[in-house]
Amino acid sequence: MGVIRKTKSVSALLDAFSQQEIALSTLELVERFKDQMNRSTVYRILERLENEGVLHSFSGQDGITWYALCNDKDCSNTPKFDTHPHFQCRDCGKTECLPISVPIPEVSEHNVESVSLLMVGQCSDCAS
Amino acid sequence: MGVIRKTKSVSALLDAFSQQEIALSTLELVERFKDQMNRSTVYRILERLENEGVLHSFSGQDGITWYALCNDKDCSNTPKFDTHPHFQCRDCGKTECLPISVPIPEVSEHNVESVSLLMVGQCSDCAS
């Protein structure tokens, strides 16, 4: 039980991620695949892939959920201190993982287990 | 025009904030004041107080919105690099502003304008 099956829908979604390095929002994916699969299927597959450690999710500016591929270097998927920050452009909305690590200070009386850090600004494309 | 009026509802909400140092979620406030004012009134007053620089808002773990009083020391309200982080307890949900500043590194090719940082863990009450 619990085996993840390689269905057409799963492959289609994985393809979308492997073709670009930026993150994709649930809304974008639901829209892009609305002719190929149901809305709930998109949500369910994303959830499954995250549980498998293939994707990781985070919240963007407006509270909507984004997903991005995990890579060994800067994404452990188990949300810990090594979680990387994300950057979202305030103009075009493009969102990406930042391959940097921000040192989080210890906070007295607080047992910090995970950190989520979202940076918002203008990307280089929109700045020019 | 544009003057903010000190209505009973506004005073009631401000009282709630001045009585404790932790942040309050919209849900908590809507529930607490459901007999005294309408749901939309709560949302509208919070929005107004944030525009006035009295409160600031941020997103908690589940995407719901939290508000907390601004104090001169660690809250500029204009979201900039000096925005402070917030801590939310994974067990009891208690959420607070952390009076520390986390240095955010420069990111090449990215014009970072604001940062939001949420730490999740166990608070001292729940740890004991």
Add this chain to the structure above:
DNA sequence: ATCTTAATGCAACTGAGTCGCAAAAGTAAG
């Protein structure tokens, strides 16, 4: 080829937050 179990489609639902509009309450001027 068959059978078991996971995956999907569909439609209804949830829950936070928003909006338009008429009624009510602040505030300033007379």
Add this chain to the structure above:
DNA sequence: CTTACTTTTGCGACTCAGTTGCATTAAGAT
């Protein structure tokens, strides 16, 4: 204190992301 003007509020309908139950479909192991 009244009037006149403007902001606030209540209400109900609405939006929108995401979830759920259930019957049907399709992987993949035997």
